[in-house]
Amino acid sequence: MAEGKVAAQSQVAKRKAFEKEALPHMDALYRTALRMTKNQGDAEDLVQETMVKAYRFWDKFEPGSNCRAWLFKIMTNIFINEYRSKSRTPVSVNVDEIDDNFLYGQLAQLPPDRTPEDNLFAKIFDDDVKKAIEELPDDFRLVVVLSFLEGFSYQEIADIADLQLGTVKSRLHRGRKLLQKQLYDYAIRNGFIKDAAT
């Protein structure tokens, strides 16, 4: 039947387009999924579910628009719906009690023998940063990861996470404060720097 043939052809074309446009973004999706779910099994499930959903709704993707952002939107949506409650981080610090430019404030009080941040930075490693990011509450972690790790703009993050632009800015700001506090506490605990207050 002619109609069936046309349909089969469009199915092949769809698959081709999807593999060309969407598949290359899996590395980035997995990288973010790992930071969001904090474990490989969940991250793999999340990415797999994202790709399957993207394929099923491929007709909603506008050719020529930003496929990467579209895929992240789908993944964020699934994460918020299905994974967030499983991995809720207890918020142990009240963000608003942390000063703006927290690290600067702490470092500025150290003896001025070197540029203050050198002591700290020389000893902070990849895993320390990853851990600090994973300790952020979900809402902050999401915008921090999308911005820092994936380089999305504020507006793109707003679209992906279905948030107001102002909310993106404030969460990113608060996420940064928490991150700085965590890196600082970590450096103190490990004796990289001495607490300015003591």
Place this chain on the structure above:
Amino acid sequence: MNCQEALSLLYEIIDKEASQINASQVEDHLSHCRHCSEIYRVEKSIHELILERLKHDQPTPRVEALKKSVLGELDAIDSKLRARGEVGAPAKGASFFRFGRYLAIAAALAVVVGGIYFGRNLADHSEVFVPLEQAHWTAVDSLDNYRNNSVTVAAMNAMDRNFDYRVEPEVGSFVMVGGKGEDIGGVRIAHFVYHNADKVVSTFLADAHLVAVPEELLDDAVVRDGVTFYDHNCRGCRLVYHQVGKIMVITATRDRDVDLLEFIPGRSLI
């Protein structure tokens, strides 16, 4: 520009989100303010440190295996679609929903093909509306049957996963009691129940391939805010159909003063 203004733009500058005007004003301020320029310097290097440390976060090896598994899933979807004959075969035995699969083209072609597809399958009135009305009445009498939270969440997730339809927990002044999957007229339908004081609204969600707008409503479409509604009002129970993507949304109520055209129980997010 004073210090406070310059510092309020700190992260927008670092993230390259500030306007050109703001950026040059900040630059101007930093050139003569040691305090602020020191903060900018440290904050920038903290940001660069974090980005630098994150750069090594490339878990590529695992992704290759994952890609294979995703491609396998896509094969499964493709072959299922092929088996279904692409357009979606009519669900066997789905009595009153059997013309559903044609709805997507029905809007445009209803007049032309109506005689072919709908004409010979004309369902009896009772087949089309009564099962939905009954499901709503039953829910009104036994709201507690819908209060299971994990069942409700699972049903909401299923709608999102399968149809990209986010069911809202609150619709206007109505709050969701809960929801679950039900077998209505031989078709699997998600049934969510909302209430507001003693008023109750049911929302039925089903695959638009399986559940169609009944033919007799097609002539009475009401368009509001770009959405086309099909309104059925008789015997004290009102049913309103509208389609969102691949999902058929049917709202039902017995309460006359509830405007179902204003009752939008969810939206598409992709």
